[in-house]
Amino acid sequence: MRVLVTRPPPIDAPVGDPESEGFTPIYFxxxxxxxxxxxxxxxxxxxxxxxxxxxxxxxxxxxxxxxEGLDRIGRSFPTNVRVAAIGPQTxxxxxxxxxxxxxLPAEFISDAVVPGLGDxxxxxxxxxxxxLAENTIPDAVAAAGGIPEIVTAYHTLPADPDPxxxxxxxxxxxxIAFTSGSxxxxxxxxxxxxxxxxxxLPGDPLIACIGPKTAAAARSAGFRVDLVAEEHTFAGLVxxxxxxxxx
Numbered sequence: 001m002r003v004l005v006t007r008p009p010p011i012d013a014p015v016g017d018p019e020s021e022g023f024t025p026i027y028f029x030x031x032x033x034x035x036x037x038x039x040x041x042x043x044x045x046x047x048x049x050x051x052x053x054x055x056x057x058x059x060x061x062x063x064x065x066x067x068e069g070l071d072r073i074g075r076s077f078p079t080n081v082r083v084a085a086i087g088p089q090t091x092x093x094x095x096x097x098x099x100x101x102x103x104l105p106a107e108f109i110s111d112a113v114v115p116g117l118g119d120x121x122x123x124x125x126x127x128x129x130x131x132l133a134e135n136t137i138p139d140a141v142a143a144a145g146g147i148p149e150i151v152t153a154y155h156t157l158p159a160d161p162d163p164x165x166x167x168x169x170x171x172x173x174x175x176i177a178f179t180s181g182s183x184x185x186x187x188x189x190x191x192x193x194x195x196x197x198x199x200x201l202p203g204d205p206l207i208a209c210i211g212p213k214t215a216a217a218a219r220s221a222g223f224r225v226d227l228v229a230e231e232h233t234f235a236g237l238v239x240x241x242x243x244x245x246x247x
Contacts, residue, residue: 001022175207179234
């Protein structure tokens, strides 16, 4: 099964890597991660971090941005701040930086994290987010009486189309894996520029999404969604594709 993956290859292969599961992954990144042009807001937020009760990390990209910011200002992550992570890969990236994870919600979605943080009344919660992040967590923190400390940690930008990926699309792939709403929208734009119809591709590939929000964004972009991972992680997405391949 040839699977077009709309994110960059992982630095270290996670559990559920397509190749380890017997698929042929074709990496066709539709987004690229960029640091903010002005790092001062993040640096200032990191200087205030010791006054927060919790830090919530929604992605490995946020972890890397915070690590780079701490290096820049010459500080380490404060031990008095409790840490929540969404998804096992985010948690693994934190632990690889020597940052212990205090809470990992059973559901790997933004909506699930705040109920597990306990009493937030009057508490500051550090939220390093991407520029395209929804307000789900900040709104939930505020609704619980907490004070969301929101800072843009990174920007999500469209990537340049990969020639090998375009060649694979023209030849036909079996499935396309979307890992976020922005990957679906950017994929449609990139393949249109290359002269392809994103909704009528050779081979009529399955469209697989990492979770319900990604699926909703893909449908809004015009895609027919065939699979939504029950576990909202990349490993869960690969597992859903594996199940589909043996039906």
